[in-house]
Amino acid sequence: MxxxxxxxxxxxxxxxxxxxxxxxxxxxxxxxxxxxxxxxxxxxxxxxxxxxxxxxxxSFKLRGAYVRISGLSPVQRAAGVVAASAGNHAQGVALASSLLGVRSTVFMPAGAPLPKVAATRDYGAEVVLHGQVVDETLAAAQEHADRTGAVFIHPFDHHDxxxxxxxxxxxxxxxxxxxxxxxxxxxxxxxxxxxxxxxxxxxxxxxxxxxxxxxxxxxxxxxxxxxxxxxxxxxxxxxxxxxxxxxxxxxxxxxxxxxxxxxxxxxxxxxxxxxxxxxxxxxxxxxxxxxxxxxxxxxxxxxxxxxxxxxxxxxxxxxxxxxxxxxxxASAGRYLSLRLRVADRPGALAGLLAVLSEVDANVLDVSHVRTDPQLGLTEVEVELHLETQGQEHCREVARALHAAGYAVIG
Missing domain, CATH: 3.40.50.1100 (Rossmann fold)
Known part of the structure; x- marks a missing residue:
């Protein structure tokens, strides 16, 4: 195009x-x-x-990182490399550097997932946690490069x-x-x-x-x-x-x-x-x-x-x-959450669950609300989380509840 x-x-x-x-x-x-x-x-x-x-x-990131670092001169390699990443590029740079015998420092956001931080360290990089967003992390990595002479390894904006x-x-x-x-x-x-x-x-x-x-x-x-x-x-x-x-x-x-x-x-x-x-x-x-x-x-x-x-x-x-x-x-119709009102009397919940059992809806969680001012004196609101089999099954559950006289309110 x-x-x-x-x-x-x-x-x-x-x-x-x-x-x-x-x-x-x-x-x-x-x-x-x-x-x-x-x-x-x-x-x-x-x-x-x-x-x-x-x-x-x-991830594919090892490919580019290895080619980029391989292309550095002996002087550049001696100065080490630095990168900023929350995950995949960090690990690619860390492993590529270790394979090539180059010292690497990787800046990662302070909130980076612990498994990704641990993996980056295990691949041989020195990890520095800095900033809450990637822009702050990138700025810190660039400052490190300017201060130490380390080569900044960009995650995508380079020929190699x-x-x-x-x-x-x-x-x-x-x-x-x-x-x-x-x-x-x-x-x-x-x-x-x-x-x-x-x-x-x-x-x-x-x-x-x-x-x-x-x-x-x-x-x-x-x-x-x-x-x-x-x-x-x-x-x-x-x-x-x-x-x-x-x-x-x-x-x-x-x-x-x-x-x-x-x-x-x-x-x-x-x-x-x-x-x-x-x-x-x-x-x-x-x-x-x-x-x-x-x-x-x-x-x-x-x-x-x-x-x-x-x-x-x-x-x-x-x-x-x-x-x-x-x-x-939930997007695939495999979870269904709904709220409805039932009579606050013994056996009411059992009756509701029996309807759900008839249509093979698996109940994951049930909670009651009795303090809502919109509830009648003899009512209780029930919130249900169900495991379903797809969008059509969700519709079948709704139809069964309606046929049994239950009004779904959300």
Whole structure:
């Protein structure tokens, strides 16, 4: 798709990506590609999942970080490197630095999930917790670089980073030569840019489609404006693509080569994560399954041939995972919460539960409210949390309650 932007020759070319692939041999895994029967039936064409969630450190970020640090001069290596990240880039820089014998310092927000902090330390980095938001963390990392001479390793806005991420595209073409569409999540744009460079050079007929969370969708507005545009306070559970402004280097490539950008809702993200767990047996973080969310949201858009969805990462905080799973199950009609009023007398609750049992609704939690001034003297409000089997089952539960004379009030 042309966005009418006069873009110069892309700063990253196929030879750069091929060189990165040679450099990463024996370092980054050639991650597997798994077919998905469910998504294939939904789309009406074969769908394959490129499992970068099974990459070392749990995401594609190792690829770019290793290529970037490998390109440093001996003097630069001696000064060490510094990065700022809440998770995936932090771990990629930490491991790449350790493999190359380079000292690394990683600044992470004070509220970064403890498992990600621990993993970054275990990969060999010195971790400094600073700031409450990523902008504060980035500023601290840049100040450290200015003060110590350490090389700042940007997560996406650098030629070598993009070349390293582009090796994912080469693997996709090798593993699925019949592919017609590749879906890739976009934050700053490094992965999408790298894949676009590799794929369009070898197979210009293949569509490359980016996916952003609707609450952090900087690329659609930026492409329309012809230059990077910032999103104030991007909000999404998909922290891996929660980037407020496209990188200058990847933006030029994306503007020239990417075919389309789609956005997905938070409900679609949580439903996609649940689907990956249940159907594909894969743990994928919200940013990583944004591509699956796009397939779930608009399956008809991708019906024209084999589709590869890149699962970019699998690093998710267990506490966040718990909340996302609840959200995903609710979005899929697997949880139902409701309030209703019953007579405040012995046996009333048992009668209500009997109705629910007849329609196979599993009661997870029951609570009573007797102090609401809107309740009648002989009434009690009951709040129920049910486990259900989907949207149609939720409707069946509602119909059964109505038929039994219960009025649902919320």
């Amino acid at each position: 042309s966005y009418g932007l006069p873009v110069p020759i892309a700063p990253v070319i196929l030879d750069d990506v091929r060189g990165a692939q040679k450099m990463l041999a024996g370092v980054a895994r050639v991650t597997p590609m798994e077919g998905s029967r469910y998504l294939s039936s939904l789309v009406g064409a074969p769908v394959h999942l490129k499992c970068e969630n099974l990459q070392r450190t749990g 980073i993009i070349a390293g991420q582009g090796t994912v595209g080469l693997e996709v073409l090798e593993q699925c030569p019949e592919v017609r569409t590749i879906l890739v999540g976009i934050g700053g744009g490094g992965l999408a840019a790298g894949i676009s460079v590799a794929v369009k050079a070898l197979r210009p007929d293949v569509r490359v489609v980016g996916v952003q969370a609707a609450g952090a969708a900087a690329y659609p507005a930026s492409l329309a404006a012809g230059h990077p545009v910032s999103v104030d306070e991007p909000v999404t559970m998909a922290d891996g693509i929660r980037v407020g402004r496209p990188g200058d280097v990847p933006f030029r490539i994306v503007a020239e080569l990417l075919d389309d950008v789609r956005t997905v809702s938070e409900e679609a993200l949580s439903t996609a994560l649940l689907l990956c767990l249940e159907r594909a047996k894969l743990l994928v973080e919200p940013a990583g399954c944004s591509t699956v969310a796009a397939l779930l949201s608009e399956p008809e858009r991708f019906a024209g041939g084999p589709v590869v969805a890149v699962l970019s990462g699998g690093n998710v905080d267990p506490l966040l995972l718990q909340r996302i799973l609840r959200h995903g199950m």
